[in-house]
Amino acid sequence: MSADILLGLVGLILTLMVFSYIFGDNLFFRVALTILAAVSAGYTAAVLITKVIIPLLIHPLGATRGAALLWMVFPLLLAVLVGLMIFPRLSKLGKIPLSFLVGVFAALTIFGVVRGTLTPQLLAVINRFSPELLQNAGLPDWARIVWAVMVLLGVIAVLLAYQHYTHKRKADEAHASLLDGVGSIGQIFVGITLGATFVMIFSTALVALISRVVWIKDFLAGLL
Amino acid sequence: MTEELRDCPHCGNKNLPTASRCVHCGLELEEFFSFEGQNDSGEVPLVPPGEEEGLPELLRDLQQPDLGGIFGEPKEGDTRPIGEEEQKTVSPAVPEWLSRVRERAKVEYPSGDPIRKTGAIETGKTDRDRVSQEFDAWIARLQESARREAMLKAKAVRSSGLNEEGVPDWLQRVRELHPKPEERPTEEVPLKADEADEEPKGWDSGWSEEDLEKLRRGEYQEPGKPASDHSEIEETADSDESDLAEAEEPPVEHQIAELDEESAAGDRIEPDISVKPEETAEVAESEPAESECEAVSEKKETEDLQPDLLLLKSQYERANLLKQLINQEGKASFTPRINPPARGGAAQIILALLMLIGVIGAVLIGDAVWPRPAVPALAAAAFKQSLENLKPGDKVLVVLDYQPAASADIEPGVTAVFRTLQEKKVEITLRTTQPTGLWLADSLRSGSSLETLPEPRLIPGGLLGMLKWAHYSPTNPVIRAATSDSGETMLSLHDFTRVLVVTDASLSIASWMEQVSHWLPPNSLLMITPSQEAVTLSVYYDSGQLGGYLAGMSDFASFDKLSALNAQVSYRAYQVGLLIMIMLLLLGFVVKADDDANRKQKLEAK
């Protein structure tokens, strides 16, 4: 039996184990999930050790001399502290390197969100009202004007609906009913977006399903 | 009691005042770990003189030797210090608390509405005295039994305020009265998602599973409640189960310890006397044509009995809620309040098989060519144009940032793009931010005869590594000193004419946009994703942050170099899958509408 056929058989068996879930949660499905978790974890650990830890941490320690070596001491210390978290009694020592990580990601998030999402997205809403964009050959382009207004109102309504979901309001009744009304419009826009996203996700999943069926068909045809 | 429970500031659900974490969402409540009980209303405080102010009423009641004492919600007459002489004259044959219950019921239901609601089930119980006597005897037995047990347990409780574990006296007492199996010296078992929702064994809350399910869906309607309330309930149908707990809470206080005992004993002694709403509703529906004369006489006969039973039912529910909260006390686990989706069942299997058979059948009938769109999407056209503008020798960085799961809906597009790039004779640099990208490139190479594709290299740290590339400046001596021996030749993103990212996750797209895109020249960032990310990408394309994108097979089909695509995914099978989904969505729509119509008819018939 050639290696290709053996690997193909492994793939076929694993595929069937996953699809056995159609008849309910069962041993085969769980074993397949366990294998997936174990292979992913083992492979990721091997890659991290050989492609990150050794070249970035261990190798420079041996190769670097002089002042540059000082730059390597701090990450080594942080890495050791994180490594000690394996032992429950010493796990508190890991707080410092993890706080360092939290600090880095917090700063990246603040800067990135403001510059990469909030500013361009808010500008994209406002820029639609630019006079050049709303004209066509010197005349008002009504389709663009309507679209610009719709985008602006839609975004505001969605934000209100979002606020409605994330925070339980304790506003007075008059405000609450107004917000409910606008929030309902926001819900419609959110519903449209989620409906489209649902179809797109289904589309990706369907393509995956078809590709598996095609692969099985081709593999079995190759065996016969 | 509800006013003694604390609202979680995060999810707004009820918790014990002593809980260190919210049992619904897991939020730490340490900051307001304090006893409540301050009487803000200005009424006479319930706390007897000398007792710790603010101790919850429930816990104070548990400390009373006479557990049959206060039962209902304290009214004006009840706000006397505990232990004071009872002023009212009570019939010696009726226990004191029962008379208070009855009085309370009369106050709460002056019109006798609840009695009318359940009157039909009492058709077989015409002997009022017999039932009343049996009920009273049962209650008396329960009371005696509860008192005895509580006194025995109270002796065992430590006299000091805190035990060696630092557990306060009052909490120790509560635990004494609610022995928990997990307090035994066994290893801690993680709490299952649905564990908190389970009914304690032998405990009859008076709610059937069917009614609870209806209540979860917001469709339950109390027997006899006006139909107009239905809309209110429907409005809350989307909220989580924590709202259910609020909705279920009856407005009456109770003696929890006593009820715990009663719950076990109640089923043993008089199982037929408990009233369930579903029984009430069923009987009321099945016998609507009872003669009015009979109904009136039955109402009168059961007038005194029904309030007791109704209040007992509400006590059970309240006790049940409290038991859940107490069982959660001190546990650090986050307990999701969402039921796992129902699996199995013939209908589910049939639907799944329908989809599977449809797809297999369409694949077997023969492959259909994926058609080229008559009008390609704007973003796909921009992507194509961006590649067309490349000149020979231009540098293009391709970053593989996707998982194998999405490979079927992503690799045909990547293959087509690689072929175009190779035809353009541009210099391709291949990198991956995911460990799996190392072997995904192999399968791209072998599956699409792209042998000249360069070997991919891992970017350590993923996006952090990309950010380093964005900031790379070779003249900086610090960088030279620190990175000269790191094993990877540093590159700068600014050296590339185009950066092409192949990704399959919204989070990853957002990170690229937030961390990397603004360091690049405009329109130089392109993306290839499965169709599931089309909506996310459209937002960034519309704001000008993306130079173009291809999302899924429909966009890939606009490429000329798509020869291997049709062998992998049959368009006919895809259409069959979509058609089945359309049918199922419509079916769900019709079924729900039909359910609603039936329910409406039933309500009208009622």
Add this chain to the structure above:
Amino acid sequence: MKRIIPLFVATLTSFFVLAGLIWPVSLGGYLNIVLDWAIIVGAMALLVAIAHLFLAQWRKIARGNRSSFYSLVFVIVFLLSLGGGLVMGVDDPEYRLWISSIQKPLEVSLLGLAAVVMAGAGVQFYRTRGWSPLTVAFGVSALVFLVIDLGFLQVLNSPPVNAIIKTLQMLPLIGARGLLIGMSFGALIVALKALTGEGVGND
């Protein structure tokens, strides 16, 4: 004191990284070094998480739990996978072929299974969620986009139909933009809280 040191480290790091991002010319080089450290710490943290996962399964086997069969499978496959990578090297073609032959069918099949599960969810959607502006808009939108995706309308090649399709395809953008902005505000608040010490150093 227990909270102060982690808070100090997090805040100091945050300000330094922010400064590096705002003044990339002056501080960009130092920022890269800090990012290098973060990459190393992140990789170590991931390794520790994997080690914890392995040890948890190992303990289950030692205790002989009911689910220890799955743990046994996990431990064996994990050791083979890790050992293979360390001994043969993760760049070894045969090792990669084996990993891909196991991982790819499993992951693609799981996503394919999601299509089947979603079909069932489609039927149940209205029964479980009831009627509301959100659910009705969701259902109608899903149906419209399914029909557009079918490709039958595009076959007509009629300019008005194409224009309608194009307009419909732009509608989800509004909701997506609103949600994106809302989530970004949320992320910003969370990051600012981390910067000011909330959530840092808690047990």
